[in-house]
Amino acid sequence: MDEPLPRIVIVGGGSAGRAAAALLPDARLxxxxxxxxxxxxxxxxxxxxxxxIGAVAFxxxxxxxxxxxxLLALGCAMTGWQPVVDASxxxxxxxxxxxxxxxxx
Numbered sequence: 001m002d003e004p005l006p007r008i009v010i011v012g013g014g015s016a017g018r019a020a021a022a023l024l025p026d027a028r029l030x031x032x033x034x035x036x037x038x039x040x041x042x043x044x045x046x047x048x049x050x051x052x053i054g055a056v057a058f059x060x061x062x063x064x065x066x067x068x069x070x071l072l073a074l075g076c077a078m079t080g081w082q083p084v085v086d087a088s089x090x091x092x093x094x095x096x097x098x099x100x101x102x103x104x105x
Contacts, residue, residue: 005026006059006060007028007057007058007059007060008024008026008027008028008058008059008060008061008062009027009028009030009045009056009058009060009061009062010024010027010028010029010030010061010062010064011030011031011037011045011061011062011063011064011065011067011070012030012031012062012063012064012065012067012100012101012102013029013031013032013065014064014065014100014101015100016064016099016100016101016105017029017031017062017064017065017099017100020062020064020099027062028056030045030047030056031065034049034050035047035048035049036048036049037065037067037070038053038069039069039070039073040061040070040071040073040074041073041074042074042093043057043058043059044056044057044058045058045061045070058095059095060095060096060097061074061095061096061097062089062097062098062099063083063096063097063098063099063102064098064099064100064101064102065100065101065102066101066102067102068081068082068083068102071083071091071093071096071098071102074091074093074096075092075093076091076092076093076096076098077091077092082102082103082104083098083102083103085097085098085103089103
């Protein structure tokens, strides 16, 4: 039996978020003005759009927007307002990566 694909969510519509979305066509891209990610907890990202606020489940989360509150809510190690990441962009929390604007790029 095939393993289900991981649920991937990308936050940020800048160049890093768009590049990741192009490489991961099954990922959900959360980008303003259509949607705003406003809270995160393990495995769940809370999103607001023009009509509703709801939670989206994720297995892998890429934060590519200046949204340190999401990383702080997940418990990621931070230096100031930037997450501590390895060479691949992995944060200290399993399944959570950072790229682009949040890293000052």
